[in-house]
Amino acid sequence: MNKLLCECGHENPEGTKLCQKCGRPLSEEEKDKKIADMRYEGTAIRSKTYNKSIIDKVWNFFSSVKVGIALIIINLVVASIGTILPQEFYISVATDAEKEAHYSDVYGWFGEIYYALGLSDVYSSIWFQVLVLMLGVSIIIASIDRGFPLHKSLKNQRVKRHASFMKRQRVIAEGQPAKNADETLALVEQKLKELNYNVRREDQSILAERGRFSRYGPYVNHVGLIVFLLGVMLHLVPGFYVDESMWLREGETRAIPGMEGYFLKSDKFILETYDNDPQGEQLKQGVNVVAKNFQTDVTLYQQKEGAVAGQADDLEVIKQYEIRVNHPLKHEGYALYQMDYRLNELKSMKFDLTHKETEESLGQLTIDLTNPEDEYELNNGAKVKLLAYYPDFSGFKDGVPQTATASPNNPAFIFKMFTSEKPEGETSFVAIQQTLEPDGENNYKMKFVNVETRNMSGLTIRYDRTLPILFVGGIIFMIGVAMGSYWNHRRIWVEQLADGTVHLAAHTNKNWFSMKKDLDKLTDAAHLPQYVDQQESKIDEQQELEDK
Amino acid sequence: MDKKKRRSITRGIILAVLALAIGYTVYAAWAKDKVEIVKEGSKAPDFEVVDLNGEKHRLADYYGEGVLLNFWGTWCAPCEREFPAMTRQYETYKDLGVQIIAVNFAQSDFEVQKYVDNMGMNFPVAIDKTKSVFTAYNIDPLPTSIFIKPDGTVDRIITGEMSEAQIAAYLESIKPE
Numbered sequence: 001m002n003k004l005l006c007e008c009g010h011e012n013p014e015g016t017k018l019c020q021k022c023g024r025p026l027s028e029e030e031k032d033k034k035i036a037d038m039r040y041e042g043t044a045i046r047s048k049t050y051n052k053s054i055i056d057k058v059w060n061f062f063s064s065v066k067v068g069i070a071l072i073i074i075n076l077v078v079a080s081i082g083t084i085l086p087q088e089f090y091i092s093v094a095t096d097a098e099k100e101a102h103y104s105d106v107y108g109w110f111g112e113i114y115y116a117l118g119l120s121d122v123y124s125s126i127w128f129q130v131l132v133l134m135l136g137v138s139i140i141i142a143s144i145d146r147g148f149p150l151h152k153s154l155k156n157q158r159v160k161r162h163a164s165f166m167k168r169q170r171v172i173a174e175g176q177p178a179k180n181a182d183e184t185l186a187l188v189e190q191k192l193k194e195l196n197y198n199v200r201r202e203d204q205s206i207l208a209e210r211g212r213f214s215r216y217g218p219y220v221n222h223v224g225l226i227v228f229l230l231g232v233m234l235h236l237v238p239g240f241y242v243d244e245s246m247w248l249r250e251g252e253t254r255a256i257p258g259m260e261g262y263f264l265k266s267d268k269f270i271l272e273t274y275d276n277d278p279q280g281e282q283l284k285q286g287v288n289v290v291a292k293n294f295q296t297d298v299t300l301y302q303q304k305e306g307a308v309a310g311q312a313d314d315l316e317v318i319k320q321y322e323i324r325v326n327h328p329l330k331h332e333g334y335a336l337y338q339m340d341y342r343l344n345e346l347k348s349m350k351f352d353l354t355h356k357e358t359e360e361s362l363g364q365l366t367i368d369l370t371n372p373e374d375e376y377e378l379n380n381g382a383k384v385k386l387l388a389y390y391p392d393f394s395g396f397k398d399g400v401p402q403t404a405t406a407s408p409n410n411p412a413f414i415f416k417m418f419t420s421e422k423p424e425g426e427t428s429f430v431a432i433q434q435t436l437e438p439d440g441e442n443n444y445k446m447k448f449v450n451v452e453t454r455n456m457s458g459l460t461i462r463y464d465r466t467l468p469i470l471f472v473g474g475i476i477f478m479i480g481v482a483m484g485s486y487w488n489h490r491r492i493w494v495e496q497l498a499d500g501t502v503h504l505a506a507h508t509n510k511n512w513f514s515m516k517k518d519l520d521k522l523t524d525a526a527h528l529p530q531y532v533d534q535q536e537s538k539i540d541e542q543q544e545l546e547d548k
Numbered sequence: 549m550d551k552k553k554r555r556s557i558t559r560g561i562i563l564a565v566l567a568l569a570i571g572y573t574v575y576a577a578w579a580k581d582k583v584e585i586v587k588e589g590s591k592a593p594d595f596e597v598v599d600l601n602g603e604k605h606r607l608a609d610y611y612g613e614g615v616l617l618n619f620w621g622t623w624c625a626p627c628e629r630e631f632p633a634m635t636r637q638y639e640t641y642k643d644l645g646v647q648i649i650a651v652n653f654a655q656s657d658f659e660v661q662k663y664v665d666n667m668g669m670n671f672p673v674a675i676d677k678t679k680s681v682f683t684a685y686n687i688d689p690l691p692t693s694i695f696i697k698p699d700g701t702v703d704r705i706i707t708g709e710m711s712e713a714q715i716a717a718y719l720e721s722i723k724p725e
Contacts, residue, residue: 055560126574133570140566233569236576254654255680263678308606309595309684310676372658389659392623403623406655 008162018042020153023165035534036168038507040146041153062138063145071135078131082122085114089121136229143222154212160205161493161505169493169505171512171519175529181500187526188494195518197492206494215509217484224477231469242334242463249345250454251370253301253312258461259334263301263315269341269455270295294341295324296457300331323459333463340458346408350449351430353378353417356442362419364449369408380420384446387414393431401429417444490515492522502528586685588704592617592696593684597651597674600661605649605672607696614646614703614722615696619687621653622663626709627691631667633712637719638671645698645724651676653690698724 003011010021017030017037025031036042045063061067091102103111103120114120122128166172177184188206192199197208235241242258253265273289282290301315321329328335346369353362363378369391376384393412394404401412412431419426421443429436430446490508497503508515512533519531586593592615596606607615618634620627631650638648648671652660655675664673676682685694693710695703695718703722710718 053556055556055563058563059559124577126578129574129577130570133573137566137570141562144562233573236573254678255683257683260684263680308608309593310597310674310678310681311595312678312680369656371656374658386658388662389656391659405623406621406653 013044015044016042017044018165019162020156021158022160022162024162025164025168034168035170036165038169038509040150043149043153045146045149059141059145062134062141065142068135068138068142071131071138075131075135078122078128081119082128085111085120087121087123132229136226139222139225143219147216147219150215154215157207157209159200159202159207159493160495163503166493166495166503166505169507170535171506171515171531171533173502173504173523173529173531175502176500177502177529178527180527181496184500184502184526184528185494185496188522188528191522191525192492195521197490204496204498206492208492208494210490211487212489214483214487215489217480217482217487219480220483221477221480224473224475224480226473227476228470228473231466231473234466234469235464240465242461244461245339246459246461247342247456248296248298248459249456250347253315255309255312256336256461258463261303261307262318262331262334263303263312264336264459265299265301266457267297267299267320269457270297271341271343271455293324294338295322296338296459297322298329298336300329323457328462333465335462337460337462338457339460342456342458344453345456346411346451347454348452349411350451351384352447352449353382353384353419354445354447355421356445361447362444367413369411382417382419385416385418385425387416387427389413390431413446415446417442417446419444488514490518492519504528504531506531586694586702586705588702590702591700592694592702595681595684597649597676597681599649599672599674600657600664601672603672605647605674607700610647610696611700612645612698613724614641614698614719616646616648616719616722617685617694617696618648618650619653619682619685619690619692619694620650621690622655622659624690628667630691630709630715631669633710633715635668635670637712637715640716641719641723642671646719646722647671649674651681653682654679693718695719695722697722 002014004014004016004026005011006019006022006024006026008019008022008024010019012020012026016026018024018041019026020041020043023036023042025033025036030037030042085103085107088099091099099120100112100115103115105111107114118125180187185201185204185206188208189199189201192206192208195210197210198212199206199208244256244258246254246257246264248254248264248266250266250269253263256262256264270293271291272293274292276290282288297320299320300318302318303311304314304316307314318331319329323329323336323338325338328337330336348366348368350364350366352364354360355362362380362382365376365378365384367373367376367386367389369389372386372389374386376386378384388401390401390403390412391408391410392403392405393410394402396402401414403412410432412429412434415428415430416425417428418424426442426444427437427439428442428446429438430448435445488508488510491506493503493505495503504519506515506519516531516533522528523530592607594607596604598604607617616634618627620631634648634650641648650669650671650673652673652675654677657675660673660675685692689707691707691709693706695706697703704718706714706718
């Protein structure tokens, strides 16, 4: 490792731009600049200096600002691509084949490609997560790589700087004070203290500083980001985060997914709508009802201590609650939210055993679709046997009726009707809008009377122990942003030579306007020569050249 | 020179920690996608079901025997296709210390009883009315078959239809010694 020996005798690490002791420019490139490069105080950025081992190479890759920016852009682009079409999570089909079909049916060739590339489930894809984590790594390493040298050099600042450093600051002043030359430094010190500067004096040199902590803003907000990312990572650790959903029918009791040992029963689902005549926007958008409230009245049960899955006959009532939108049922850190509903699922069907010719009724029977019975007794010794029940009849396969799902979307039955007229029984296949009589013409029929329906509630179960961490991360982030944005780091170097000549240099990382206001007050109070802004004068020179 | 070495070591350690964090996160995300609660090699959650004949079956009581836990529904065609093979294999394996329990997805007694009578299933069939066992085992597609070793750990999880040869081989592998 080569050391750079400055004229002042201080040894600087390779890559240093400004001597860490006196501020002389060290590199040729730096010497050619009119104004010193004050980023990171001219220290050697470690990653730009060593590039030997594999560790260094990886390190340097992640600490590069270019790589960081590229990662941010890539993350943004990918995340926004994921919003073009709805993600798989939001479409209500189960199998991969159905998903594929859904994307190609609804969105055509674009949907097909979208699905094939895995963009339909982009946020849970491993490569996306790796991208986000790489951004995290880049933030951490870049902060370490730049933060530590910056902190060191800010801490070890010397009061006295070399003339070449002073000359090459953006705002400088040079010359004899207008009066009271022997009191200049005392006046400077007094005024700057008045302006809330932190003043250090060594012999004939003064360094005044204000708002140094704002330099740490970016690092603080990076720490906040990392804490936030950590919270997001913890979502994946078992026991920290639950996000499940369930459909619950009225009257049904079922185990709550993600909440071991708990059961939930829906006692009733209520939907209330505004009863108004549609007008204005409502008419335009073809909305004829607007929901005022939907709620599920539930009972929460818990198994007895030591019970195992499947034991649901001995449940303790924990509480009853009306779950409404924004009023979740809360228990032990879990929250159950009302998210969705489906109205009017068939619950029971009523039939009338009727003579086809005479329309005479032998009585009615009600089939509870959640619990059909084998036999239904009617008047005068007539009875109806239920031979088969298909909740979601989807047609015949090889002459056998099929059911597509377990939900009673399209119930079909095979009845055997025993009457005094036909004691051996008549068979009838009954579906909605369809009756088949496999054994030839029957005398009796099952006449459909009416149905009872029930509603289903879509509930979401959430449990999130990472929230405080996300919250803290967010707060730290905002503190960092505020530190860096609302405060700035101002420094003024003043040196008085033996003949009374004053050299002044000033630097700030932002808000030069306020800096100059401070300097105006200082110049006034200590009768200093007028300062110049070298950057502005550069612009003036250029203007002059262009004017010519 | 010494300083340089130290720096390399520090950087190496930081990078290693970050790499581990990434590795763990990716692994956890991947594992979450697979099966959240029940994994091959993990202990099978204990449960208790009551079969159609009113008999209780508790997993813990089958300690020392192999158990095939099959989750199914009457509307599921692949379930229907694999039951005859399961029924035949049960004839052989029930005397070798392997139990089959079929758990139905909360359908009505009527449907399940009719179905079992039709299929002639000879192993216990229970209905999970509250979907509690389904939830505990985090069952998504039907059929799902969980093969449990005599020591109560999960040997393998099969989603979808199995051929008779597969059923026989998997039952063989959970047979007590």
